[in-house]
Amino acid sequence: MKYKNIIFMGIVFLVSVGVNLSLSGFGGWRYFGTFISAFLGGPLVSVSVGLVSQIVDTGIGNTGRWILLIGHFLIGLVAGVMVMKGFAKKFWKPFIIYIIALAIATSSYYLRSTVWLMEAEGTWNLSDLMYYFLQSPQKYLMDVIKLGWSYAIPMFISVYIAWLIPKIATMKYDFKYKDKY
Numbered sequence: 001m002k003y004k005n006i007i008f009m010g011i012v013f014l015v016s017v018g019v020n021l022s023l024s025g026f027g028g029w030r031y032f033g034t035f036i037s038a039f040l041g042g043p044l045v046s047v048s049v050g051l052v053s054q055i056v057d058t059g060i061g062n063t064g065r066w067i068l069l070i071g072h073f074l075i076g077l078v079a080g081v082m083v084m085k086g087f088a089k090k091f092w093k094p095f096i097i098y099i100i101a102l103a104i105a106t107s108s109y110y111l112r113s114t115v116w117l118m119e120a121e122g123t124w125n126l127s128d129l130m131y132y133f134l135q136s137p138q139k140y141l142m143d144v145i146k147l148g149w150s151y152a153i154p155m156f157i158s159v160y161i162a163w164l165i166p167k168i169a170t171m172k173y174d175f176k177y178k179d180k181y
Contacts, residue, residue, distance in 0.1 A: 012041040013049055020053035028154030030057075031101065034076050035162035038097075039088055043080025050076030062119070064112040071108025075101045079159075088163055098159040105155065106148040113143075 019033030033053060038046035050072035058065050078100050087093040133140055 009041050009045050012037050013045050013052075016041075016045070016049040017053045017056070020049060021057060024053070024057045026154065028105070028151035029158060031072075031075055031105065031155060032158040032162065034072065035079055035097075035101075035158050036165060038076065038079035038083050039162045039166050041080075042084050043077060046076035046080035047073060048076070064115045064119070067108055067112045067115060071104055071112075074104045074108075078104065088166075094159050094163045098156050101159070102148060102151055102155050105151050106144065109151075110144050110147055 016033035016037035019036060020030060021033075023029040023032055030053075031050075034046050034050045037049040051069065054065075054069050054072040058068060060066060060069060079097050082097050082100075087097055
């Protein structure tokens with residue numbers, strides 16, 4: 001790897017971590033820096049951005065935070081690998097990245113909530129968790145749908161803005177007509 005590429009990847013990493021940390025309180029926007037790093041730097045940078053921003057934001061103190069860390073890792077990995085495999089070439093292909101990232105984010109945050117419920121109740125017995133679920137399965141299903149919906153629009157916008165950044169940055173302006181003067 002050339003020296004210029006290493007510097008560029010470092011700058012992308014730092015800017016993306018800063019973007020993630022500044023938007024961490026805004027739900028689905030917290031992955032914007034990870035998507036930027038995936039489209040500009042690839043999987044190594046996007047995984048690093050996802051991990052570092054999550055560790056700096058919440059730490060790694062309990063099981064719920066480890067679940068979030070794994071979720072950020074998977075989103076960075078999926079987005080980076082899919083971009084590397086050509087999922088940024090056509091307008092519709094980043095939509096697939098968005099759908100997979102939305103499923104990972106929703107499941108990791110819902111699983112974290114479930115683990116925190118188990119910690120709050122002081123039990124790690126799955127039968128106790130099933131008891132809570134069986135009391136109102138519609139409520140749990142609606143919670144997952146509401147959580148996914150709250151992430152849907154910000155993540156969609158994040159993926160497509162991150163997709164546009166390298167497109168705009170590498171645009172070449174070849175004008176057909178030149179000045180005569």
